[in-house]
Amino acid sequence: MKPISLAAVSALALTAAACGPKVPVARAALDCPPTEGELSRTSVSPDGKACTYVNKGGAEVTLQLVNVTGSADATLADIETTLLANRTPATTADAAKAGSPDKPGSEVLKDAAKANKEAADDTKGLSVSVTLDDKNDQPREPAVVSEEGGTTRVRLPGISVVANDHDETANVRVGPITIDAGDDGATVRIRRDVRLRGEALNPEKRGLRAMFLYTGSDLPDGYRFVGYEAGGPKRGPITVAVVRSKSEGPDGSELYPDVKKLVRKNGGV
Numbered sequence: 001m002k003p004i005s006l007a008a009v010s011a012l013a014l015t016a017a018a019c020g021p022k023v024p025v026a027r028a029a030l031d032c033p034p035t036e037g038e039l040s041r042t043s044v045s046p047d048g049k050a051c052t053y054v055n056k057g058g059a060e061v062t063l064q065l066v067n068v069t070g071s072a073d074a075t076l077a078d079i080e081t082t083l084l085a086n087r088t089p090a091t092t093a094d095a096a097k098a099g100s101p102d103k104p105g106s107e108v109l110k111d112a113a114k115a116n117k118e119a120a121d122d123t124k125g126l127s128v129s130v131t132l133d134d135k136n137d138q139p140r141e142p143a144v145v146s147e148e149g150g151t152t153r154v155r156l157p158g159i160s161v162v163a164n165d166h167d168e169t170a171n172v173r174v175g176p177i178t179i180d181a182g183d184d185g186a187t188v189r190i191r192r193d194v195r196l197r198g199e200a201l202n203p204e205k206r207g208l209r210a211m212f213l214y215t216g217s218d219l220p221d222g223y224r225f226v227g228y229e230a231g232g233p234k235r236g237p238i239t240v241a242v243v244r245s246k247s248e249g250p251d252g253s254e255l256y257p258d259v260k261k262l263v264r265k266n267g268g269v
Helices: 002-019 072-083 092-098 104-122 257-267
Strands: 039-044 050-054 060-066 127-130 143-148 151-156 159-164 169-174 177-181 185-194 207-216 225-233 238-245
Touching: 039 257, 060 257, 072 207, 072 225, 072 238, 207 257, 225 257, 238 257
Parallel strands: none
Antiparallel strands: 039 050, 050 060, 060 238, 127 143, 143 151, 151 159, 159 169, 169 177, 177 185, 185 207, 207 225, 225 238
């Protein structure tokens, strides 16, 4: 009986291994359709690892496969550094222009900064603790509102707000979303661990999705905003769509839906 039992156990182990999560094959080239919504393709590299698009508003999109160096987060940080290079100090005229109504993305974030400053004014001199209960009436970590030296801080589970009266800036963190807003510009970052396509039952989230957006009057060459949408396996390669525009900006803290579709299709997330 022992040999039979051993064979049965071995067969079961092999079956379980075969059914377990497999490492997806790394993408070698991009799927770059001629059009994606309002995006129109303008070029494809010979190796298929990069392609460019434009939309009706004049935004320039470069879709590319990016190898991971060090870590996925470090790789994305390098892309941000490149996007924000060669910025120039904003003049008073530039700052006024940055707040004009034709920049919806900037306006939304500036409104957030203004709201946080007003909240700071309302809470000056206060130091309070409030306990929140969830739907199961389980006590949560207390929320804390405090003011010190012109800076107001709000702490909630998964939420952090820091508003500075001196330079009228605000830093907002809600879960995976970070917003930094001030007079000269605004930055939005979103970073999530996600499951790769076909791995809905895998307990391990082996993929990532990320979004970065910067809008400000200090960008070079007349650009009004820059950013990227990224997705793919953490081990790489990651699909990254870099977006630049001299005209219209994205609506609030979201890049264009068509850009997101291209990234998710190619990134497998």
